[in-house]
Every structure is written in structure tokens, then in C-alpha cells.
Amino acid sequence: MRSQRIAVAGGTGKIGRHIVEGLLEAKHRHSFEIIVLSRSQSPDISYAGFNAPVIPVDYQDQSSLQKVLNEFQIDTIISTLAGQPADLVYITSQENLLRAALSVPSFRRFAPSEFAIESEQISASVNLYQNKLPIIQSLRQVKQQRPDSFEFSLFECGVFMNYLGYGNTRPEGHKAHGHLAHFPYIFDLSKRSADIPGDGEKEIWYTRAEDVGKFVAEATQLETWEEYNYMAGEILTMNDVVRLCEDVCGTEFNVKYNSREELAARISPAPEKGRANFFVESLIAIIDGECDIKRPMDLNKLVDVQPMGVRQYLEQWWGSH
Incomplete structure (x- = not known):
């Protein structure tokens, strides 16, 4: 019902x-x-x-x-x-x-x-x-x-697509995040950089x-x-996202590929580092396959919603107008 x-x-x-x-x-x-x-x-x-x-x-x-x-x-x-x-x-x-x-x-x-x-x-x-x-x-x-x-x-x-909007300089650039907190995740387009776990071939699903x-x-x-x-707006490998970001921004990105050991070394035992550790732990989870897509995007088929894709989002907030 x-x-x-x-x-x-x-x-x-x-x-x-x-x-x-x-x-x-x-x-x-x-x-x-x-x-x-x-x-x-x-x-x-x-x-x-x-x-x-x-x-x-x-x-x-x-x-x-x-x-x-x-x-x-x-x-x-x-x-x-x-x-x-x-x-x-x-x-x-x-x-x-x-x-x-x-x-x-x-x-x-x-x-x-x-x-x-x-x-x-x-x-x-x-x-x-x-x-x-x-x-x-x-x-x-x-x-x-x-x-x-x-x-x-x-x-x-999956991952909120809105984090790709961090640092944009549009007059109403804060709206790129919607009501979410403002921070970059994996990709920081304001610095034209990417901090990628593994070889970048793991898929991320963005909504x-x-x-x-x-x-x-x-x-x-x-x-x-x-x-x-x-549900998903789009499913892409991290390398696919790098290519889209470079294409929309018109410049090459500084991409760092991280091994599991390199990421594990970033985790701090200090209690006040809990938020920073959370992001590093999530990158390790990507390498370990814990973020792999295990189920079909059934909700996309069950309801009539036409979600925004990554390129459309990037062009809205980073493209030349």
C-alpha cells in the first residue's frame, strides 16, 4: 500500500x-x-x-x-x-x-x-x-x-554528485551543494586535482x-x-570522471593514485581526526571492493525520475558559459 x-x-x-x-x-x-x-x-x-x-x-x-x-x-x-x-x-x-x-x-x-x-x-x-x-x-x-x-x-x-561542485566560482556556486556540507570527495575541481584510491578503474555511482x-x-x-x-544518476569509473572533469574544465588534472598502504598510513589515532579518517577509510573500502555495485539500480526502473548525469552537472557548475 x-x-x-x-x-x-x-x-x-x-x-x-x-x-x-x-x-x-x-x-x-x-x-x-x-x-x-x-x-x-x-x-x-x-x-x-x-x-x-x-x-x-x-x-x-x-x-x-x-x-x-x-x-x-x-x-x-x-x-x-x-x-x-x-x-x-x-x-x-x-x-x-x-x-x-x-x-x-x-x-x-x-x-x-x-x-x-x-x-x-x-x-x-x-x-x-x-x-x-x-x-x-x-x-x-x-x-x-x-x-x-x-x-x-x-x-x-552511492556518492552525492554535489561534491563535484566544491569550490566553483559561479555567482550562486553554493547551490551546487544543495543542502549538503561543502567539501570535495576524491575530486577537487577548484584545484584541478584528484586523490584516487587504487588504479582508478573502480566504478563509482553518483546521484x-x-x-x-x-x-x-x-x-x-x-x-x-x-x-x-x-538509485543512480550515473555510474562511471574514477578515470572516466577524471576525463570528464578535464574535458569540461579544459585543462589536465593533477591525479594522484594511492595504494592501500599509502592510504592506511594517513589514518590518525587522534580522536579529533575522526572526520578525516572517515574519508580515508572510505577510500580504502573502494580499493577493497566494499563499494562495488552489488545490485541493479532497480529504483531507476520502478519510478519516473530522470536524474542528472555527471557531465551535465559538471557543465552546469564548471563549464564555460
């Missing part, structure tokens, strides 16, 4: 905001209601002529969560909550949200905070992704207990954050959810 009353947890910023905007845009085609759950008081989110109220909640208080979900008769929860390595609050927040929802009669769908590479696939190398495993295990247990009245899906979109919102919004209107929903 299609989603009709949707709650987006963490929907005031980053990928959560894109999903809320995708849902609001989809209201022109579909009939559903949206609320946004947030740890802090925020104004309603307005987009494409529709509004989504922002409801402040305490993710450590199951009874208050249950009250909100029951008041709005929520049937679908999309979690975009984020956390740091060893962040128990992040783990318990998603767990509490699920437990509260299970006491709400209308509830039947849950999408945990994935929106990247499969957590179970990449967690061996990337510590941050280990935080995502407990909720997946809990969701599978609920599915076994309620096979006919509950379903969940892990939405995977623009705005298109992730559109894919997820349309997926809420599918009659059934599979456990995994893969």
Missing part, C-alpha cells in the same frame, strides 16, 4: 531536507501528507507551493515520539538522522523511533538512515557505518514478526542530492517496498 502520511526524521538539513523537498514537489502528483521531525524548533519547510510542519521531538523519549506519530497517524517514517563513530545517541535515536512507531496503529513502513553505500557492505572498513547496523537488524526482526503488515527499505544512492529526494518521494508511492532500493 502506498504511503499516505509520512514523517521525515532529521528533515531540516542536508539529505533530509532534499527528501522533504522531493516529497513536497511530488504533492503536485500524489496525495499524501508530510511532517518533519527535528530535535529543535524550526519554521515550517516550504517548497514548490506546499508546506511541511516541523515538529520538535526528543528521540530519547519513546512515549513522546509515539504521541506525535499517533497524532499525525503516520504510516511511513524516513530517517535521515546522522551520527559520529561510537555515537550511542545516534543508534538509540533510530531504535527509539522504530519502537515508538510500532505502537502506532497506522505505522507500516520504515526507511533507516542509509543514503550512500550499503552499511553492511562497507562497515568492515568504515567505522561510522557500524552505527547503522543495529537498526537494520531490528528492522529485519520486526519484518519476521509482522511479515504482512510491515516493510522497510534501505535507500542507496545528485536533489534527485535522491525525487527518487525517495516517488518510492513512497510504490505498492510494495523491497529491502534494498538502489
Whole structure:
């Protein structure tokens, strides 16, 4: 059954905001209601002529969560909550949200905070992704207990294409990132450089954050959810991306190819280096094959979304106009 009353947890910023905007845009085609759950008081989110109220909640208080979900008769929860390595609050927040929802009669769908590479696939190398495993295990247990009245899906979109926009000097260049944080990943077009794991022949799948919102919004209107929903704007090897960047920018890039040993040497034991370590760990995961594409991009076939490709994105933010 299609989603009709949707709650987006963490929907005031980053990928959560894109999903809320995708849902609001989809209201022109579909009939559903949206609320946004947030740890802090925020104004309603307005987009494409529709509004989504922002409801402040305490993710450590199951009874208050249950009250909100029951008041709005929520049937679908999309979690975009984020956390740091060893962040128990992040783990318990998603767990509490699920437990509260299970006491709400209308509830039947849950999408945990994935929106990247499969957590179970990449967690061996990337510590941050280990935080995502407990909720997946809990969701599978609920599915076994309620096979006919509950379903969940892990939405995977690869790497956000928006990171290719870092450092562009367009008058509104900040919009290249959408609502995401501003930093380069593998490719820094502002420096005409690339920091590539391995030989560059591993495939990366890119999806623009705005298109992730559109894919997820349309997926809420599918009659059934599979456990995994893969989506992509485009799949390219890192060397393919280098060639596209050089072509669009009209200059040769300074490309560094890194061995696994070279990358491992960059990891620091200092706690304050957790964010930097996360990126290095993800590069090692690429070399180790943990980011290899293991499933077809089924969501591209199931819903009517025409995502932006890498060249189009590069030309928008880096091409000569």
C-alpha cells in the first residue's frame, strides 16, 4: 500500500531536507501528507507551493515520539538522522523511533538512515557505518514478526554528485551543494586535482542530492517496498570522471593514485581526526571492493525520475558559459 502520511526524521538539513523537498514537489502528483521531525524548533519547510510542519521531538523519549506519530497517524517514517563513530545517541535515536512507531496503529513502513553505500557492505572498513547496523537488524526482526503488515527499505544512492561542485566560482556556486556540507570527495575541481584510491578503474555511482529526494518521494508511492532500493544518476569509473572533469574544465588534472598502504598510513589515532579518517577509510573500502555495485539500480526502473548525469552537472557548475 502506498504511503499516505509520512514523517521525515532529521528533515531540516542536508539529505533530509532534499527528501522533504522531493516529497513536497511530488504533492503536485500524489496525495499524501508530510511532517518533519527535528530535535529543535524550526519554521515550517516550504517548497514548490506546499508546506511541511516541523515538529520538535526528543528521540530519547519513546512515549513522546509515539504521541506525535499517533497524532499525525503516520504510516511511513524516513530517517535521515546522522551520527559520529561510537555515537550511542545516534543508534538509540533510530531504535527509539522504530519502537515508538510500532505502537502506532497506522505505522507500516520504515526507511533507516542509509543514503550512500550499503552499511553492511562497507562497515568492515568504515567505522561510522557500524552505527547503522543495529537498526537494520531490528528492522529485519520486526519484518519476521509482522511479515504482512510491515516493510522497510534501505535507500542507496552511492556518492552525492554535489561534491563535484566544491569550490566553483559561479555567482550562486553554493547551490551546487544543495543542502549538503561543502567539501570535495576524491575530486577537487577548484584545484584541478584528484586523490584516487587504487588504479582508478573502480566504478563509482553518483546521484545528485536533489534527485535522491525525487527518487525517495516517488518510492513512497510504490505498492510494495523491497529491502534494498538502489538509485543512480550515473555510474562511471574514477578515470572516466577524471576525463570528464578535464574535458569540461579544459585543462589536465593533477591525479594522484594511492595504494592501500599509502592510504592506511594517513589514518590518525587522534580522536579529533575522526572526520578525516572517515574519508580515508572510505577510500580504502573502494580499493577493497566494499563499494562495488552489488545490485541493479532497480529504483531507476520502478519510478519516473530522470536524474542528472555527471557531465551535465559538471557543465552546469564548471563549464564555460
